[in-house]
Amino acid sequence: MVEDNGTLRPKPLDPKFGVWVTEADRAARLDQLATEPELLRVEHLRVDFPIRNPLGAKRSYFVAVQDVSFSIRRGETLGLVGESGCGKTTLGRTLLGLIPPTAGTITFDGQTLSRQAPWHRLRADLQLIFQDPYSSLNPRMTVGDAIAEPLRVHCGQERFHRYRRLDARRDRVAYLLERVGLPVAAMHRFPHEFSGGQRQRICIARALALNPQLVVADEPVSALDVSVQAQVLNLLKELQAEFGLTYLFISHDLSVVKFMGDRIMVMNQGRIEELDTGDRIYHHPQSAYTRTLIAAIPHLATSWNPSTTQESREADPS
Numbered sequence: 001m002v003e004d005n006g007t008l009r010p011k012p013l014d015p016k017f018g019v020w021v022t023e024a025d026r027a028a029r030l031d032q033l034a035t036e037p038e039l040l041r042v043e044h045l046r047v048d049f050p051i052r053n054p055l056g057a058k059r060s061y062f063v064a065v066q067d068v069s070f071s072i073r074r075g076e077t078l079g080l081v082g083e084s085g086c087g088k089t090t091l092g093r094t095l096l097g098l099i100p101p102t103a104g105t106i107t108f109d110g111q112t113l114s115r116q117a118p119w120h121r122l123r124a125d126l127q128l129i130f131q132d133p134y135s136s137l138n139p140r141m142t143v144g145d146a147i148a149e150p151l152r153v154h155c156g157q158e159r160f161h162r163y164r165r166l167d168a169r170r171d172r173v174a175y176l177l178e179r180v181g182l183p184v185a186a187m188h189r190f191p192h193e194f195s196g197g198q199r200q201r202i203c204i205a206r207a208l209a210l211n212p213q214l215v216v217a218d219e220p221v222s223a224l225d226v227s228v229q230a231q232v233l234n235l236l237k238e239l240q241a242e243f244g245l246t247y248l249f250i251s252h253d254l255s256v257v258k259f260m261g262d263r264i265m266v267m268n269q270g271r272i273e274e275l276d277t278g279d280r281i282y283h284h285p286q287s288a289y290t291r292t293l294i295a296a297i298p299h300l301a302t303s304w305n306p307s308t309t310q311e312s313r314e315a316d317p318s
């Protein structure tokens with residue numbers, strides 16, 4: 001596309017989210033990521049939930065996650081997509097040690113995590129951003145106290161000793177608020193005084209308080225309208241570059257996952273259907289299930305999707 005002044009404008013890969021990136025940019029990022037070390041490795045992970053009878057005795061098990069294996073490189077965003085109930089949240093929470101795995105191994109930064117393993121020491125390095133910015137903030141806590149809470153909880157660890165001091169915590173909160181695009185004065189206010197998008201920014205600031213390595217973002221923009229979604233997604237990308245974050249980005253919306261993910265993992269009924277770069281998954285989906293997911297996106301242009309109209313191809317040439 002040629003602009004008025006004659007310069008060549010890059011092709012919009014993600015017009016929905018207002019970002020102009022070229023295929024070459026994407027390829028260069030993937031090449032660069034390929035040289036990064038693995039931060040997380042998951043092997044043959046299985047998570048069962050007991051099904052109890054009315055008297056509370058375990059009768060059988062529901063297998064929520066089955067034989068899941070993948071890895072994420074440092075600085076990468078791995079998008080996880082699948083229908084409601086397929087096990088995305090269960091997988092994310094298991095990685096953070098919030099649900100015990102039934103079988104399989106999780107290796108984070110070279111350490112194998114198990115039931116007895118050092119989850120507590122790693123808790124600061126693994127953070128979660130939830131879907132619902134309303135219920136994940138305590139309405140009786142000021143925004144400043146909410147963001148400072150992880151600093152208070154972890155200040156016993158040597159690397160966070162400085163946060164035993166109130167003024168150090170306050171400085172960190174002010175810095176984080178600024179980084180997520182909120183005024184520093186927001187620290188004295190309460191969550192109900194903010195919009196959904198602003199609350200999600202507060203939750204992001206809290207998740208980043210301890211400088212984590214891996215952030216599991218579980219449907220972080222699903223409760224927001226599209227224009228606010230774009231702002232929050234772009235903020236997450238900026239913060240990733242600035243803080244060197246690695247994301248597992250969960251969504252049921254494939255267009256959101258494609259925008260965020262360097263690679264995409266498609267999940268169906270607790271299993272991984274396929275894992276590949278966004279472009280390959282979109283244009284050359286291997287499984288019938290992935291094709292169904294893609295076909296369900298309105299006006300999506302892909303090289304194979306027969307429902308794509310010429311109009312939508314022009315609107316979204318990715």
Ligand SMILES: Nc1ncnc2c1ncn2[C@@H]1O[C@H](COP(=O)(O)OP(=O)(O)OP(=O)(O)O)[C@@H](O)[C@H]1O
Nearest residue numbers: 049050062064083084085086087088089090091252
């Ligand atoms: N604590 C639990 N006990 C029993 N079953 C559970 C529990 N948590 C989740 N499940 C079941 O595991 C399956 C996967 O749930 P999960 O929340 O991981 O799905 P999801 O992919 O995140 O869905 P959504 O897109 O709706 O958030 C569901 O069938 C759910 O009912």
Ligand SMILES: [Mg+2]
Nearest residue numbers: 088089090218
């Ligand atoms: Mg979920």
